[in-house]
Amino acid sequence: MSPLLKDTYNMTEPYSSFHIAGTLYRKGYYLVDGIYPERACFVKSLSCPNDRKRLKFKRAQEQARKNVERAFGALKNRWHILKYPASYMEEKKMSEVMYTCIILHNMILEDEGNAICEYNENEIVPPTQAFEVGSEEYMSRRVLVNGVEMHHVLRKDLTEHIWNVNHIDLNTEPVGDLEGQFSDEDVL
Template sequence: MYYLVDKIYLERACFVKSVSCPNDHKRLKFKRVQEKTRKDVERAFRALKKRWHALKYPAPYMEAKKMSEVMYTCIILHNMILEDERNAICEYNENEIVPLIQAFEVGSAEYMSRREIVYDVEMHHVLRRDLTKHIWNVDHIDLNAEPVDDLEGQFSDEDVL
């Protein structure tokens, strides 16, 4: 699993940052696809935060597992509302099993092993290179599309899902 992030994040194995200065068509295509996808995710999350106060102002004392459960609950409720309005993003599957986050004691061998994997900068570059190759081979992505700007805070109420 990995997360699409912008330039402020460190190079970690779980983060995929955009290429800051693409010097060929392959990297340019990757940059545009990554930015468009990240923008869509941010738009969806902003819509959820508008509807659910718990996501906009999470309790600082809440454990990661509990925050994950709150997030899943808000997404399910949001989709149920949309489904009720006949505008569902996806169908609800009551048999779907949502994986629980497994916690490890800080300092344990398992914790240190996983931390080492996440902090592997080389893995970050390998993942980005592999995704760049994959995206380059996808035919339906238009390279001539307008570049995506960082539109933080630029969405109106009409953009709410």
């Protein structure tokens, strides 16, 4: 079983919900590239966007992924323990070190007045409940997570949402020579 999906299957992942295109999504998602399978928890980029709306989605996702890569670069620069693979550490300990570095980094940003969002220490987070592997609840959760249809619905909703966001520029990172290939009538 993939360690990435283990918490999702067990419903022990951090609580995350959001509204997109009038739909409430109760779980977060990972931005991934083309090597990942189509799953409800993965949002893959479009390999060949064929209109301006899909191109904007692709560019927005590429920008977000680059921001994540930059964030991990900043963490590596600040916390040297993350620079080198810790082959002597077990997986659980490496995970704890990573979370500790992220939390410390965010605390420093907040202290310097550079936090992106405010922390609400009074926020009530719903408790998580681990399912026994092989139980009916666990298996139904796996079916939901592996749903290809939900992957496409979420990606379509995100594409629509991003299309309506004005601050994403299609020309910031051109992909080949796309000028003149799309008209304003091109839609999903």
